[in-house]
Amino acid sequence: MRTIAFLVLSMISARIACAQSTAQDTVLIDTDSSFDVNYVKFDLSVRPDTEYIAGSVEFRAHANALRPDRTIQLSLRGQLSVDSLFNDGTPATFNHFGDKLFVTLNHSYSPSAPFDLVIYYHGFSTSPDRVGFIHTWQNWDPATGIPISWSWGEPFGMKDWWPCKDNPADKLDSADLYFTCDKPYMIGSNGTLVGVADHDTSQTFHWHESYPIDHYLLAFVCTQFDTLTHWHRWADGDSTKIMHFVFPGSVDTMGPELGLVDSILNLYEGWFGPYAFRKEKYGIAQWHGGGMENETLSFCNDADSGLVAHETAHQWFGDAITCKTWNDCWLNEGFATYVADLFMRQNHGVPYFNDVISSREQNVTSQPDGTVHTPDSLLLTDVLNDRLVYDKGALLLHMLNFVLGSDSAFFRCLREYVTGPLRYGVAGAEDFRTSVEKSSGRDLKWFFDEWVYGDGYPIYDVAWNAQDSLHPSVAISQTGSTPNSPLFTMPIELEFIGSDIDTTVQVWDDAPLKPFGFTFSNPVTRLVFDPHNWLLDGSLPRTLAVHSAISSSPSEFRITKLLNSYSADFSVDKSGPVSIEIYDLLGRQIAMIPLGIQEAGSHSIPWRTETPLSPGAYFCRLISERSNDEIAKFMVGN
Numbered sequence: 001m002r003t004i005a006f007l008v009l010s011m012i013s014a015r016i017a018c019a020q021s022t023a024q025d026t027v028l029i030d031t032d033s034s035f036d037v038n039y040v041k042f043d044l045s046v047r048p049d050t051e052y053i054a055g056s057v058e059f060r061a062h063a064n065a066l067r068p069d070r071t072i073q074l075s076l077r078g079q080l081s082v083d084s085l086f087n088d089g090t091p092a093t094f095n096h097f098g099d100k101l102f103v104t105l106n107h108s109y110s111p112s113a114p115f116d117l118v119i120y121y122h123g124f125s126t127s128p129d130r131v132g133f134i135h136t137w138q139n140w141d142p143a144t145g146i147p148i149s150w151s152w153g154e155p156f157g158m159k160d161w162w163p164c165k166d167n168p169a170d171k172l173d174s175a176d177l178y179f180t181c182d183k184p185y186m187i188g189s190n191g192t193l194v195g196v197a198d199h200d201t202s203q204t205f206h207w208h209e210s211y212p213i214d215h216y217l218l219a220f221v222c223t224q225f226d227t228l229t230h231w232h233r234w235a236d237g238d239s240t241k242i243m244h245f246v247f248p249g250s251v252d253t254m255g256p257e258l259g260l261v262d263s264i265l266n267l268y269e270g271w272f273g274p275y276a277f278r279k280e281k282y283g284i285a286q287w288h289g290g291g292m293e294n295e296t297l298s299f300c301n302d303a304d305s306g307l308v309a310h311e312t313a314h315q316w317f318g319d320a321i322t323c324k325t326w327n328d329c330w331l332n333e334g335f336a337t338y339v340a341d342l343f344m345r346q347n348h349g350v351p352y353f354n355d356v357i358s359s360r361e362q363n364v365t366s367q368p369d370g371t372v373h374t375p376d377s378l379l380l381t382d383v384l385n386d387r388l389v390y391d392k393g394a395l396l397l398h399m400l401n402f403v404l405g406s407d408s409a410f411f412r413c414l415r416e417y418v419t420g421p422l423r424y425g426v427a428g429a430e431d432f433r434t435s436v437e438k439s440s441g442r443d444l445k446w447f448f449d450e451w452v453y454g455d456g457y458p459i460y461d462v463a464w465n466a467q468d469s470l471h472p473s474v475a476i477s478q479t480g481s482t483p484n485s486p487l488f489t490m491p492i493e494l495e496f497i498g499s500d501i502d503t504t505v506q507v508w509d510d511a512p513l514k515p516f517g518f519t520f521s522n523p524v525t526r527l528v529f530d531p532h533n534w535l536l537d538g539s540l541p542r543t544l545a546v547h548s549a550i551s552s553s554p555s556e557f558r559i560t561k562l563l564n565s566y567s568a569d570f571s572v573d574k575s576g577p578v579s580i581e582i583y584d585l586l587g588r589q590i591a592m593i594p595l596g597i598q599e600a601g602s603h604s605i606p607w608r609t610e611t612p613l614s615p616g617a618y619f620c621r622l623i624s625e626r627s628n629d630e631i632a633k634f635m636v637g638n
């Protein structure tokens with residue numbers, strides 16, 4: 001899902017904002033594990049010019065361990081009225097309280113026993129905080145006279161238009177979707193169009209989804225459409241129907257542009273294995289909600305390549321495998337974001353891709369804190385957090401790509417994840433970790449602990465000294481962006497450049513300050529830290545010229561030898577305690593020296609160690625109230 005249009009934002013963000021204020025009583029998911037839903041059948045009448053809906057939803061479910069009172073919990077907006085409810089053909093009692101629908105089953109079904117539920121209901125879903133069922137006009141203009149309505153399930157929109165079990169963990173095996181609307185309007189939906197029944201002034205569209213599908217990926221869009229249909233030929237000779245639904249006025253522009261869908265599908269199949277819904281269809285349906293990856297029919301504003309690449313990526317990551325809980329929505333959104341970036345790299349080149357990665361990094365580091373794994377999965381702003389779930393989730397995968405060592409290793413891990421035992425099911429972060437560990441043969445708990453659950457990101461300072469330009473030494477100092485941040489253990493690329501040398505080496509950084517020594521056959525004069533910008537550290541690749549003792553920090557932190565002591569020259573931007581730590585070239589801490597409380601400004605403070613320092617090179621880390629520490633290198637002579 002991607003919300004991109006400002007018009008959409010202005011219209012819908014007001015609704016989302018309203019939803020926030022009543023989040024506690026509107027978005028609670030259904031945690032009722034006493035039953036599982038296996039199949040749903042919609043028989044619903046909808047209109048493009050209003051959010052009125054009427055008809056029935058049939059569930060086929062099975063019991064797990066029912067409560068003694070045989071009550072099960074569903075979700076349905078309080079403003080929609082339940083007319084009657086049947087359990088295995090017999091009227092059953094229910095209590096529609098707020099947005100919850102409690103049903104008392106007629107029998108106490110034993111575990112695994114199937115049961116059937118049919119719910120007849122009707123009503124308007126028009127309150128301002130509803131996003132799951134919306135009507136507007138094509139091109140946003142009532143003057144065009146063509147109304148459009150759509151459903152929008154992710155993450156909490158289902159109950160706005162149908163009585164559902166509002167929990168992504170309970171995936172359906174299949175679904176039948178009958179939608180009736182007046183002519184000349186049409187309904188686009190999931191799966192295969194089985195048939196269209198004519199009723200003089202109206203039509204019933206029967207769609208059938210034969211593959212497993214999550215509740216929130218069931219969807220419809222109702223308006224006047226032109227359909228563009230052809231057969232997509234896969235590399236292995238198999239074919240899948242392509243069926244796009246575009247506004248009649250958009251055919252000339254969108255028709256040719258949607259040709260990119262075929263190339264995206266081929267690219268993704270090559271990277272991640274077969275499209276999961278080959279025997280049904282794939283298509284893009286035009287709407288005004290940004291993008292939404294409804295299974296086999298993505299809803300997109302237009303044929304923007306980034307948007308279409310994102311929603312199509314979801315067919316692998318989000319639809320074929322769906323996040324088990326909304327805490328791990330990054331398994332949907334971080335994946336679709338990064339996969340679309342990789343498509344853009346393929347189509348627009350590496351410089352374009354690098355700019356996109358940098359802009360995502362800027363967005364993530366615009367605030368110091370936050371985790372990819374969402375701690376509170378019941379707030380819309382957390383589940384679909386653009387900075388953390390989309391961008392930090394995408395950069396997590398970018399770093400996993402780096403850690404795994406190559407695109408081919410990364411693609412193989414993702415392919416085995418999405419075509420393995422989890423295909424057509426649901427997954428959490430730990431399921432993904434287990435899958436990648438199995439594929440790669442690597443222990444990746446450390447990576448997931450740091451980047452999925454860890455707060456913030458690392459901020460690096462780099463000191464290097466190439467006075468002996470054949471044997472440079474480098475020290476990497478790391479500070480977390482928040483006090484809660486973990487130590488981020490990561491491989492780091494260092495590029496050394498001289499007149500006759502340009503070589504990139506990879507070091508393993510696993511300490512708050514870690515020195516490294518190198519030997520080269522030709523003199524090196526420049527060092528580039530993280531030259532390919534793999535790291536989420538809030539910085540672009542940085543070039544340090546020789547003898548620039550340090551650092552990325554704007555202020556100069558220097559250690560100067562005095563007669564019988566040393567001087568630390570530094571500046572701080574706010575008042576607070578300052579201290580320095582001395583490390584030798586093996587990374588061993590030699591001394592920690594408090595320099596007292598210092599006011600904001602520049603200082604030159606003399607210090608000495610209890611025992612004289614042995615001759616050699618040292619790194620000194622300045623610890624102050626600044627967000628990141630600084631390091632300096634100094635020599636002690638004989």
Ligand SMILES: [Zn+2]
Pocket residue numbers: 001002293310311314332333336
């Ligand atoms: Zn998305």
